[in-house]
Amino acid sequence: GDSVTQMEGPVTLSEEAFLTINCTYTATGYPSLFWYVQYPGEGLQLLLKATKADDKGSNKGFEATYRKETTSFHLEKGSVQVSDSAVYFCALSGRSAGNMLTFGGGTRLMVKP
């Protein structure tokens, strides 16, 4: 079945550092890929998505490119801020009926001033 593997955290960075959170997936067909973020005390929010190979999703300075050849969707940001501290989830949606999301285990990011 479908699965998502993302790097374990916590990831601790200083403000303005470069961020990469790795995400790889296993799926049949051509899934859509998502990054969701969960800020402390809040619900899951969509950060960005890509729906076909080579698409790049971007939002709030974050970006991720759908790489079919490496089955990856790594999240990057050039300069993190303290306010980016949160848990980040990589997810995929297959083309089966219902299109439920399959999530990775989440990566906690802590940004220190």
Next chain:
Amino acid sequence: GAGVSQSPRYKVAKRGQDVALRCDPISGHVSLFWYQQALGQGPEFLTYFQNEAQLDKSGLPSDRFFAERPEGSVSTLKIQRTQQEDSAVYLCASSFPLMAAAATDTQYFGPGTRLTVL
């Protein structure tokens, strides 16, 4: 309302009690999903509705779990005879599919209900 709402936000139950968790999706959203998120893990799919029809319940962990959406809007997830392993955050999400096979659609999540079974 502007987003997906869930109630109660927190629920403490004694082992063996029945609980009911409510989800109000975004108005007009056809699809509704329930997920279970254990502490420190990613959400896991439980069940899916399209309008009032429950099209997939493959993720429900046992027959103690039951979900309904009788009028195609509000949904209730019921857990009978709760067990300690049921302790988790239960998330509801809704989406408005733009086409029949809409894996591209964004799911909008509610804040979740944190269930603690003692």
